[in-house]
Amino acid sequence: MVTDSPSASSTTSSGGLVSVPVIGLRASQLGFALYIRRNQNEAPQLYRSAEYPLRKADLEKLAARGITTLYIRGSEHTAYRNYVLNGLARDDELTPAERYKILREIYRVAFDEAFRADTLDPMIEFTKEFGGALADAVCGNEIVLGDLFTLMEHDAGTYTHSINVATYSLILAKALGIGDMSQLQAIATGAVLHDIGKRAIQLSILAHAGPLNAQQQEEIHRHPTIGFRDIAMRTDISFDSKMMVYQHHERIDGSGYPVRLIGEEIHVWAKICAVADVFHALTSHRPYRAALSARKALQFLDEQADTTWDGSMVRCWIAIMNDTLDP
Template identity: 40%
Template sequence: MLVSDLIAISVSTLSPSSAIGADLYCRVGQTDEAKLYRGADYPMKPQDLNKLKSRGVTKLFIEREGRDSYQNYLRDLAAGGGSENADNAQRSAALNEVVLDVLQGSFETNDQDNTVEAASDLGGLAASLVSREDFAAGDLFRVLNHDYATFTHSANVAMYAGMLARELGFTEEDIELVVAGGLLHDLGKLEIPDQILTKPGRLDEDEFAQIKRHPAEGFRQLARREDLTFAQLMMVYQHHERLDGGGYPVGSHDQEIHPWAKLCAVVDIYEAVTSQRPYRTPMSRSDACNLIRRESGKALDPEMVECWISIIHSTMPK
């Protein structure tokens, strides 16, 4: 069996005493060869996970035929099911894997119905996790990816939006809608050529004009749908507006911007500056907090900024 023929899965998603329903393989040394590590019906034990961790093993592998079983295992774990021994960190890792996998697939097919349905489904999954009493933001922060793919950015913004909504006192039902809106907020970017989105240098005037069209383009695609709320549509349309009227696409001012769009704007900027981009290295969390605080009251809602910064500080070492 060759590693290149298998699908990599994160060890952090494996819960003690809960089998994933697929054979697990491990890499043989530094080669492309893989050997059977654990049969499909044999769950991991805490000592197994500790041994893998001590050896620095972060990835195991499954056969492609086992993908659906693994996805079902992840969904159950993220939703609060699965093993009673699973902790918040494992549930957070499971949620992140599901969101990235599903969102990447739906974005690549560019099927709007499928994407909206997936966003709604994932919104419910995320809300069930972040609304748990034992949820800790730091566990989710640790497992998020930070590359510059549109689907990765959208996934992170959605998770951040859900955490901020919870801290602001939103109901679980509204958190579900906020997360789904966050997953869709950059849908309009799928119409922008990759060479612009991933350009390593500064964008010229024409290229930036194309970028600035994505909120209106996303709104145009989604506006007639009956399965999205007005608040979600405003997350798509207004997440680049500023309180002082200097944003886009139309230069709306404070009272004209929907509260959910204001929420999305805070976490969108934070995610953008702390993730890897072709043209710059990511900011530290501390510098990113300073940046959004400087924009507080000018571009961003002050209460939401301070609430988000308090979440970030809660995840940083004391």
């Protein structure tokens, strides 16, 4: 019997129901229960218990009915994630874009739980696994960027922001010539963590609808320092990843924060993260403004190339996106 109302955005914690994409399921014994929403106005009902196998005919029927989302209990999410990752490792029929989409879905709940945990350990543990999987999905295959851009959500939620900034950082880093997979994994890790310092900022300021006053701005500007302070002594995060957390709001003309570094003083990976960060910020919906189109966001970056942002990185990003976006 389902008593909790499900979250369409899959952000409920254990005990509630979370949505999962049907594309990540295959005909097999699952080891976790599935729920189905038969009617938009009704709560999901039990569809298959953990002991009852999902059959090929079930998947065909779901596809025929246009059902692309089922639900699982949040408390069974780890079992679900392991199940999907095992399947991904064995299934070579999935396209790179499909793999990426599944990864986005299966890590969403774990990210939200780790981000809200009392200590940083779950987040670091999670990020290393997630960063590795993301780097493999984005850089380990010939992925079509147009497909990728279309299936990415573009809201301002913390998870979407982290995964989109990590995805853009990986694409830009690879285009700039960084091909070593362990470096790309560290870039993904740093990018997923880049706003980790926001855990310490009051939600009322983070979710503030409208321009911030000077005091609120000062508070939010603390997040790179807080994030860096929290991870500085860790030996399981590389120095370069730490610099992405600390320096992603520095600007090459010295107008950034927290240190007002200039040009080459800023770590290359932090400059990559900065371009990715502002591109996602501009193209995502905010409570107080509509999202800019990708074209407008590129124009914004272009106007400040060589003054605010690293010009060669901006030009590289524009070239990538021009190939990706429809004319």
